[in-house]
Amino acid sequence: MKPIRIALSKGRVASAAKEKLLRQGYEFPSQNDRLLLTMDESQSIELLLLKAQDVPTYVEKGVADLGIVGSDVLREQKSDVFELTELDFGHCLMCLCGAKELELKDFDFLRLASKYPLTAKRYLEDKQLSGEITYLSGSVELAPLLGVSDFIIDIVESGKTLAAHDLVVHETLFKISSVLIANKIRYKLHYEQISPLLVALTT
């Protein structure tokens, strides 16, 4: 029987998922942290460590059977996968942030910077605001400081990075948590193998 391959987004999500699996009796050999593929001792599951944005791609293409990724990534990408359940880790918030003295109502034309351009676009549409969106791939907090944008839309976990750059949360858009996703065919064909893993990851 082939092992079930789980794509995990690197970092805290991968650590939390691995910890859950360890608690349920799965054992992983201690090895180099830089290794992107890890098989458990019983050879029943294989963990694949990826950049968060790539997890849905690997699952959709059937390279991985299951995946764990933040709901922010799923909102941003159109992926044809099953979103099975939310998991109890990786919680944070998607927020509109900017300098403390700014008021949203003062802007006729809003300049937003974000790693999440579709989320930013939906925000403007929902609020019926006109504006422009600048796509940035990192260090988004710098954008309002250097005049690239008026506000940013980004993930806020502790708020320390925001505070360090004299920014505050103006509005919380939605809550984010890790989501367990599955390839549509593999989930149905290998349900017997996958269902114990669902229990392991959700308890």
Place this chain on the structure above:
Amino acid sequence: MRPRSTISQRGFFRLKLMLTKKGVVMKTALGYNHKLIYHIFKNLEFIVINKGYEPLYLPSWSSTAEEPSSQTASLLSPSGKLIHFYSDPTPLVRQIALRRKIDTPQSAQKYFYHYFFPRADNSLSEGFEQGITAGFEYFNDPSAEADAEIIKSCLELVTRLELGRVHLEIGHAGFTEGFITELRLPSEAEAKLRLLFEQKNQSAIENFAQKYELSKHQIQAIKELQNCFGPLDIVLQKTKNLSCNTAMKSALEELNDLTKHLGHVNETIHLDLGFSNSQCYYTGPVFRIYSHVNHQAIFTGGRYDSFEKDASTNLAACGANLLFPNILEVIMMNYVNSKNQNVKIGSRITLVEDAKSNAQLTRLKSDLECLGLSYTSLSASIPNSLKDIQLLLEKNPALRWLVYCEGEDTLQVIDKAYNQSYKTTAKDLVSLLMASNFESAIH
């Protein structure tokens, strides 16, 4: 105003030019390989004409289309009329069949069609994108034989196009509807629940149950239905835990009947009772055929005897739709794999994109699409070092080429087959790919 004509390829490009001048984005989806599209149409035609299907020439637009969906592309014509482009051909085919039924009430009508159409692009760029669709419909026959004929024709096309192994999945819209009726939910909740069944989303079910104050028994039943999938005998066993009403029982009988009529098909038949197809007009058996090559649905269809709006005009109808982008992808992937069967590792190309506006990668993608070469696109920062890239290639046997942006004008290319790493431009890389293993892929 009556729709006038279907949009031709030339018409499509004229429209694209007109929109470009107006500053509206029009994407030509997939860089369609027109030879390949013709190849699919000819094979479809071969199969259905032998079974008595007639070609149908569909109009692509109307200035009176009702309730445009989020997919509907709308455009103000030079004469000031608002034109809507049809994104779903099925209601249109049904309208035509209904008109013709008046003349020949008893006879079965069978049609097949294909057409290009613009649809709304809901991505960040907005504007329009090019859609392409084909399908076949069978009217005036409510029997399971008609349903089976539609599914068998799809499977025949799978064989003729050499699409490889597929996964056939059948559900029943009536079963799901029967189940939902039992819950006595408000109408807006029904559509949500239908979607949740299909998506297998367990935590969303919990939230849904909380919102609509469902009992424990109801939640349990919903969860059981979500997992009611698998081979026929297993699914029938699972349904014993559900208390079925008349509609659900009759749906199960119909499914049993359909599987008997399908008889011995090459593929194992899987049922999913939570699958009701996202289009709410389906009333009977619904199906999807997934490819094991790209893990995407390549055919979809089912029975839609009566739309809600025109329940009075009863017309038995079932049909299937070809999901073109996915079929094209399967053919391309099979082709590339077969051309490289002597090469121990695969020839798939992986692009690592670092920014949306990178001109080099955009050009490379466009060239690859035009040549019909498949690629996988990953976002940036996997390759922290050359060692990481080599590890990624080693661990993923499906990949051969890995390409990412080195600077403004250069791409960094890793060729796994020759253990080579070099810098190049998008244009030179495409020439190189064509000159090595891919020279025949464009023919």
